Amino acid sequence: MDKILLAHGDGGLLTHQLIEDIFIQEFGSDILGEMGDAADIECGKRIAFATDSFVVNPIFFPGGDIGKLACAGTINDLSVYGSRPCFLSVSFILEEGMPIEDLRKVVRSLGETARSAGVKIAAGDTKVVEKGKGDKIYINTTGVGEMLKNFSQANKIKAGDAIIVSGNIGDHGAAIISRRAGIDFKSTIKSDCTPLNHIIVPLWETFDGIKLMRDPTRGGVATTLKEIALKASKDFLIHEELLPFDPQVKSAAEVLGLDPLYLANEGKFIAVVDRKIAEEVVDFIRRFPEGKNAAVIGEVLEGRGDVKLKTLLGGTKSLDMLAGEQLPRIC
Amino acid sequence: MDKILLAHGDGGLLTHQLIEDIFIQEFGSDILGEMGDAADIECGKRIAFATDSFVVNPIFFPGGDIGKLACAGTINDLSVYGSRPCFLSVSFILEEGMPIEDLRKVVRSLGETARSAGVKIAAGDTKVVEKGKGDKIYINTTGVGEMLKNFSQANKIKAGDAIIVSGNIGDHGAAIISRRAGIDFKSTIKSDCTPLNHIIVPLWETFDGIKLMRDPTRGGVATTLKEIALKASKDFLIHEELLPFDPQVKSAAEVLGLDPLYLANEGKFIAVVDRKIAEEVVDFIRRFPEGKNAAVIGEVLEGRGDVKLKTLLGGTKSLDMLAGEQLPRIC
Secondary structure: OOEOOHHHHOOOHHHHHHHHHHHHHHHOOOOHHHOOOOEEEEOOOEEEEEEEEEOOOOOEEOOEEHHHHHHHHHHHHHHHHOEEEEEEEEEEEEEOOOEHHHHHHHHHHHHHHHHHHOOEEEEEEEEEEOOOOOOOEEEEEEEEEEEOOOOOOHHHOOOOOEEEEOOOOOHHHHHHHHHHOOOOOOOOOOOOOOOOHHHHHHHHHHOOOEEEEEOOOOOHHHHHHHHHHHHHOEEEEEEHHHOOOOHHHHHHHHHHOOOHHHOOOOOOOEEEEOHHHHHHHHHHHHOOHHHOOOEEEEEEEEOOOOEEEEOOOOOEEEEOOOOOOOOOOOO | OOEOOHHHHOOOHHHHHHHHHHHHHHHOOOOHHHOOOOEEEEOOOEEEEEEEEEOOOOOEEOOEEHHHHHHHHHHHHHHHHOEEEEEEEEEEEEEOOOEHHHHHHHHHHHHHHHHHHOOEEEEEEEEEEOOOOOOOEEEEEEEEEEEOOOOOOHHHOOOOOEEEEOOOOOHHHHHHHHHHHOOOOOOOOOOOOOOOHHHHHHHHHHOOOEEEEEOOOOOHHHHHHHHHHHHHOEEEEEEHHHOOOOHHHHHHHHHHOOOHHHOOOOOOOEEEEOHHHHHHHHHHHHOOHHHOOOEEEEEEEEOOOOEEEEOOOOOEEEEOOOOOOOOOOOO
């Protein structure tokens, strides 16, 4: 059997075989191995809880695949929120006819990413839908983390705080577009998709002056900044000259008429921190390969939620949330 | 705007509007209202964790809809496992073009079910896929519960224990088939889809002699019994004459050539209990309207995982797991 059948989803024999042959083998979690309808896990009394469904198209792309993305996405949500990610659940919606080899690759990638991040897969589920009612594979991951002493609090953000981004902007979005369009930019644009808990958790533990972190996924850096500014009721001033970009991503975006500030990132975070520790935080992030282009990109001003971009030409323009569809199924 | 657009899923303005106009309004949870990427929840140190994706077709059926089902399903998984359900995450995959009114109905039903069960919706996510890459709506719910002192332990099951089912068998499966086939059985067959934590949690707290509970969803009572028997390494003897059925469900199944023991249930549980408390447990369950047909249906024998059905005619046949597709997308 080399393709997913509807019967793989009926809860009977084939479902059991799929779980044993692929999920248990690739995830190898003791807890998942019990195959119960729930898992018994231990965690702190105050827990963080985050969920995300992943429908990215294509499912394999330069720098990752839907499995790695689904794992990294929820780990990063938990981390920026201010928790140490502990457990993930993973739930698959498979389309009838999906090659089982592709499923195995995705599951393996998800399992490897979880192991490398020190996060256990504790619960799972699989459903199968008819051909034409899905698109190969959709994955939901839901995560539980242990809340840290420091965590994201928008009300701590004050005028004068510094705004940091942990690296080049727009890589994931650009990788997906180029792969999807079959465009060869004669480039090596890769998704930045990766778990960042090994950087973010130590940041929370090392610096008391971090006010808030967020991962700028769907909607990109611009939408995320606008969301934070509104929540904090402060204005943000961003300096275009300080924004770190891979030049290839910038040209690809230009060719396609897209603004890289609205392209999704899947291995980056934004941090709003006390001005006094900003350089130290940037140095800390730069020690990691995933953070080598970290930079202060702007500052917090009194205000009511406007995000202003000071352009290279010296003008100022407002950044708003993404409106209308830029790129469906980017994550 | 009366239909879901791709842009509802891009993380920008329309996504925000959808969250505010529909999800926050219908779910009304303080926690979800913060709209962060994660939620900060409090729970016991030992928690139960369960995930399930729901792809049922049709999304509205006699006795419920995909929203109620998605809520009840995970609440019941947490409950039979031996925990008090506390929090749910809810993640939607919407198909472009889905009528927003249908979405609102589903979300309302999910929210009402959660409120009536005393469970908070703490985290959410929405993705939109192109027309023809989904089927109106798929929902993942993932739940966190507080582990109880007593909980499901297959190794406690001993020869002589009694096997109880909490009510009529096969109602959900029969309701879906009849609705799907457009068949009017001149009947009032309804899905049993409902949360049962108000029965199951007090059962765990009242009786020390409950060894294990399970909800017989996909694959039905037969598959679930086989799974329990294998896990406990015991044989089960089930008496056909003791099985509670709605006669309409039985005839509908006969007409369609389906065995109701393999039809899904979404508001029932199986309990394996010490023989000495079996009648007391049945009486307890019968006090609730959802449990009025509860019955002892069989007993545990020494063995290695066989499930035998003693038929009305006096013969014995083996019950195995569901093999091949009986009914795709039943939940």
